[in-house]
Amino acid sequence: MPDHKKYPLEANGIELMLGGMANAMSLVTPRKGLNIYENPVKYLSATASVLFGYYAILTFADIYCFKVSSQRMGRPRISVVKRLAKVATVGAATFASALVLMGVFVLFGAPVGSQHAETLMAAINLSLLAVTPAILTLKPNVAAWRRALLSVEPGKTVPEKWAAGFFWCTMATTWAAAYFVPMDWGRPWQRWPIPIVGGAFLGNLIGLLYVALRCFVIPIAQADFQDSEHEKRQMLRDMQSGEVSKKVN
């Protein structure tokens, strides 16, 4: 059986669709009090909690990144305590990476003396969007992360492609969005850290598309194509052998 057929199709991509919804939900502001221009910290903590809730549910259900398949194929059930512990670990790791990202923001020119809360909230959001997929899919060691995120050689596994897709799409868009900060257009959305966060969300959406294509659509299409080619060839061979046998007859 080809690799892709191991994924039960109905569960596939659920987390991606949910991720898009979480991404969109966290940006939509249904209430008046929650406004990114007036109170960015409050707004960003709301988006962060939506995103974290999304990851927490998927982690708890253990269905993030095609995990459903392995569970179906007879993996032992995990206890609730272990699942909760995993959610907590993911949260802690996300927060730790957010602290690192906050340092990176400051190094790249974020204000040092003021707006600490804004910087931290932006870092937490970026961490949730870019780093958490990697935390969830990769083994916790430097070599695995390096291989997943930095190597360009072919033959990466699906979780590696998954982590790299989210990480680089989000990071690159966030980086590029920083160019809006020094422009002199004087728009309210140019205030720190709104362009950064906007870039991160946009980048995550692009990453979603990329991952969906790279880990899901393309491999399955390829495998299907190979399958049909294989069958065609088989049929041709059968026909040829039939003709040969006819001739022999």
Next chain:
Amino acid sequence: MIWRRLCVLAVVVLVELVGLGLFVKGFFPYKRSIPGFARPQDQPPDIGRIGALDSEIAPQYDRLVVMLVDALRNDFVFGNNSAMEFTQGLLREGQAVGFTAKALAPTVTMPRIKALMAGTVPNFLDAVLNIAESDTSSSLKYHDNLLWQLKHHRHKTINMFGDDTWLRLFPDIFSKTDGTSSFFVTDTVEVDNNVTRHVRPELERSDWDVTIFHYLGLDHIGHLAGPNSPLMKPKQKEMDDVVRDIYQMVSHQDKARMEHSPGAKPTLFVLLGDHAMNEIGNHGGNSKLETSTVFVFMGQGIRGQPFADRGKNALSALLTREVPQINLVPTLALLFGVPIPKNNLGLPLHELLDAYSDTERLRMLQLTASQMFGVVRANDPSVKEVDVAQVARMAASDCDKASDGLRCKYVAALWAHSKCAPAATSASKGLVDGAERAYYDFMEQANEELSRAFSGYDVPAMAYGIAVIAISTLALAALMQNRLRGDAGIINSKAKRLALSLPAVALLVTYIMANTSSSMIEEEHQFWYFWVQTMLALRIVTAATTGGAVRTGMQMVLFRIVRAWNQTGQNWPGEIDIRFYLNSSHATHMWALGVATVVAFNWYMHWMHRLMRQRFGLPDSFDGGSSSPAYRRLCAWRWIFRAAFAYASFGALAYQMERNRGWETLGMPEWAWALIRAPMPPGIAAMARSVYACVFIIAVSSALSTRLLRLNCKQGMVGAACQTAALDVLFGMVPLLVLLSRPHNIPLFALFAAIFVLFFPQLLPGSSGCRRQEEHDPAWTGRHCLRPSKTLVQFCLLYASFFALGNSNSLASLDISNSYAGISRYSEALVGVLMFISNWAGPLWWGTAALASTALAHGMEQAEFRRRLVDLVTAAHVWQACTLLSLSVVVALMRTHLFIWSVFSPRYLYQVAWFAGYHVLFVTVGSLLWL
């Protein structure tokens, strides 16, 4: 091979220079102005009184006093915190009329004076020539101006005291002068005393008609310490006292004169500024603060609206009552009854013409309008002349509005004027108002259209220039592609892919994109800061060893400190930065940091000396060991080198302390300071000269000791001698840069040096000095496509350091205060060189650092090193040519853009300086000398 490539490179760069010349000739043309001077007999007949014999209007004033205070911003006079109480009192009581005068960029003195006297919209080249002091082509000797008119048509005696720019602009106008140079900006007291001492004696005499006082002190205070300096209020008070003196003296004299002879007319007294200043006291750009200066008209016959509200805020309405600065020209010309200068684009200030009758006022407007119509015709020869005598018979609709808008408006105004003619004095108010409005309508539109088109570009020359630059860019790229060896050009033909690293390509593409945006040009420092950190972050991510990653992280932290040092750019120049603290509350720390920097450099030189001994295995590697004469000579030269370095670095610091009174800040008693600076020659210029001499000694001793090392050391160590020499040059130039920098920037050089040393573990204090083989991550061999090379990071640092020292792409940030170190008289070439060094100190250091870096990486083999060096120079030229080409195209396309003079042109001038000064003279000639 190398020489052939260098020859080709030189030819291509020369071609590029020709292209640049063509483009600049087309882009910065001398003004298209009408030659000759306006004469009264050329004035058109009064359309309101055709056939009347005497159409001349009697002048309202006989004498004029102009008091020009350099950089007088509007809030210095009208604001709440102004110390100019007398002037404010006059304005409140309606004895004076005040305006906020809007200056045009470039807001520097010479173009502003030209605008105030000729009424023209400035040519950008004036800003550059303002710095090149001795230029005479920019003088107004052959251009029509107000002073010429006053002198030749009213026979006025004109005196001038103050800034000597006037003397250069108007060589034969003044009867009595006393010029002061505006270039020694550190003096805020003497420049003004020099003017004030003439006020009383000269005004008390009776042989003058026009007197001009130009005060510079306020501008100097702005340059030194900004508009909020504690010196500012006393200076305003001082200026206010001068205003009071002049006002009282003049009104007293007027009374006496008019009693004496009934025909005498009063004196007009104008207080004005040429330009203003921004938050940090600089000027040159186009921001609101820099362009808002003042007009205050005082004297008999001037009646303003008294301000009913006598409170502190009463005058704040004047802050928004804006008129263009050039409106002064027609106003004064009309008030004094002289022809309006031919190239004037200003409109008369109708508030000051109220004393005239309706007929006279309409006549004045007709004169201004017909003068302005002359300018319109000069700029567009297709516009037909208007025969004033015929207009009355023409119908108002007798012209084609679509094709000929301005002429049509002019005719309409004349027609309206002729309609209110017959009834003359008893004409209904409505007709007169209509005619006046029609005149202003025409003049406003003419002013707007002409200011936009006034500096006509030579588009074909610009196009040829761009073409030549494009060809040379392609040639440079081809040169880089065919490195004659052909192993790795830009495009690796064997592997069919770009051999350039991905970050380099991304950098170039984003930079070209950034050059098209005015805010990215204004904030170019942000671009470079961001890219330095991006490059360093990429180096961390792709680092082969943990040690390398940690060192790069330290570089990032150090660079973050560098970034916070000088806030620059145009959008947030007022943000608090480290410079602000060091210059205000923490001045002691500034000097302490300066001392620490110099001590650290000397300690590091000492350590480098030990490193060198270790590397070369001295003295055993010499024949005869420590007793050989060659070794002794080497020791002597090295000793001289270190001593000269110590003397030069401490001397440069002492010079800064002496000049900026740093020892007082540190709380040192005078005798202690005298003791410390005893080894230095007396006199500040001599101190600077002794530093120059020591830098020269450093260069000589380094060259000689390198030669000794090369001749005597083992075969394999010849390249090492070259590395030592490169490091010698890199650190030996620091005292020179310290000497020519602003004192708060001295510690930056230590930070730069630390960042540089962190690139090379073998240079770190404590390392063994031998090339350690770094243990590589086995899973991580080979270069990653995202990893920027050291040279690329240093390249970004090179550009970033330019901005980190406080420069920007605005002419206002050009630092001229340090260009006079050790110079006792003005010499254009010397000051130019020193100005370049003081402003480009960061790029000069990092450029040398790139050389040293190449030597350290590839210096062990001479041939390889030379090849790399030529590659580096070629790459720098390719980068430069790409930038120049993209900027030329952008500037050519945006030549009608609103920001062309305030943003794009200064940027282009900076690029010219980068190209001619930095890339051609320093990089190319410098590395040729090195080869």
